[in-house]
Amino acid sequence: MDHVIRTRNLTKRFGHRTALDGLNLDVSAGIILGYLGPNGAGKTTTIRLLAGLIRPTSGSAVVFGFDASDQYDALQRRIGYLPGDFVAYPDLTGAQYLSYFAHLYGGVDRARIDLLTKRFDLDLGVRIGALSRGNRQKVGIVQAFMHDPDLLILDEPTTGLDPLMQREFRELLRETRDAGRTVFLSSHVLSEVEAVADTVAILRAGRLVTVQSVQALRDKARRRLDLTFATTPPTDLVRAVAGVQQLSIDGRVAHVVVTGSTAELIKTVAAYGVTNVVSHEADLEAAFLDYYDGQG
Ligand SMILES: Nc1ncnc2c1ncn2[C@@H]1O[C@H](COP(=O)(O)OP(=O)(O)OP(=O)(O)O)[C@@H](O)[C@H]1O
Known part of the structure; x- marks a missing residue:
């Protein structure tokens, strides 16, 4: 089976604190994986390692066959990343910010940006600093999805979205999965991922506790x-x-x-x-x- 993500003994320490402890996780293509765990479990640390933003203390994270921390350039266009604390340049408008990223990605289909912004009812003409938290989050969502990446890495993506927008977002995730893309979605709330995830991985105190299909969790x-x-x-x-x-x-x-x-x-x-x-x-x-x- 093709694995989009493969981590081996992936470990990250910050000083004496072990944020992630020997993670072995395989994620196959075309699924939505819910990455669950309580506050401080190491979800964001895992995501930042997968997105190549921080280097592991030991072990490896391989994404599409590339080392996530060393071969960032090869991966950039194939990954859509939404950080948990999405903060964009406040003085730029949404449009300016997205076109900056579109440029970094080497060009993006304009129609896709329009479709996403319409879908999430987002006004790109407003300065990001003047947007509400939920609307800022939408800019982050559009940025993560606009280049139609093969892998979405999303850290608590529904933060700040109202129920209607959360539903729209879940629909987008399902369509993305059905189009053969892979979604890695972190959350600390089961109900948030249960409706969309095929598989859940549960992390506690830096360690992987279990990986199960949502169906198996239900059966048990x-x-x-x-x-x-x-x-x-x-x-x-x-x-x-x-x-x-x-x-x-x-x-x-x-x-x-x-x-x-x-x-x-x-x-x-x-x-x-x-x-x-x-x-x-x-x-x-x-x-x-x-x-x-x-x-x-
Ligand atoms: N840059 C850092 N420096 C020091 N400690 C850190 C750093 N980043 C994370 N940690 C610590 O590593 C542990 C895991 O943090 P992480 O943010 O990955 O957890 P999380 O599961 O995403 O939690 P939350 O649900 O609260 O976002 C925590 O104890 C945290 O304090």
């Missing part, structure tokens, strides 16, 4: 089922089913917490006169927080 998540029986619920039988974590009885209703598939439970109880089944959404957030807390 806890689910609550309320089973109504025609007579007294067969508690021992329910308890014995694989994946059943909790059981409480309320008259003829059994409240069950299951991890993974609920198929076996349903099959088991079907023969015992179940009259109603209510399934609650998988608690993805809880599964995710387990990884955050170090219990996953």
Whole structure:
């Protein structure tokens, strides 16, 4: 499989502080990877290493076969980068700022800039310093996407965007992925990436905790089922089913917490006169927080 990003023992220390500790991560082409972790986990450090802005203390980050820290020129046009703290030159208008970058990229399709600015309802005639935070962020988004790069590296991209614009942005990410591009997207909130990401990588205290498809995370998540029986619920039988974590009885209703598939439970109880089944959404957030807390 083609890997757009491949890091090996990628490590970054700032003085005595280890911001990133031996990261081994492969990202294949054509996916949206959600890079998740609490504050200070090392997400921005990883992103800056991938974008070639800082050098690793040890280990390597290879992007499209090029070393990210040494072969920046070969990568510049193929990467769209949006920093977490996007600050542009305040005295330039959006148009001036973007044309400066378009020049650096060696030319950009003007129509694509127009399309993006229209889509995000952005006025490029205004001085960047006079724009609201969300509108400034939009300038950063246009800058990252305008040269149609093969890889987008986005650090908390929806910061400051209102819900409508967040939705528009997610749509843009999906289209980008569907066009075969790769997206590396950092966030500290699962719900933000869950809707778009194919895979999530979870980082904690500089270390990679897990890489999983969103589907696998969902499959492993806890689910609550309320089973109504025609007579007294067969508690021992329910308890014995694989994946059943909790059981409480309320008259003829059994409240069950299951991890993974609920198929076996349903099959088991079907023969015992179940009259109603209510399934609650998988608690993805809880599964995710387990990884955050170090219990996953
Ligand atoms: N330039 C720097 N000098 C010293 N320490 C740094 C520097 N950059 C990052 N760190 C430290 O490295 C650790 C990881 O920081 P990083 O910004 O990568 O985390 P993060 O996951 O992006 O966090 P957040 O969600 O808060 O943005 C933190 O402890 C941070 O204080």
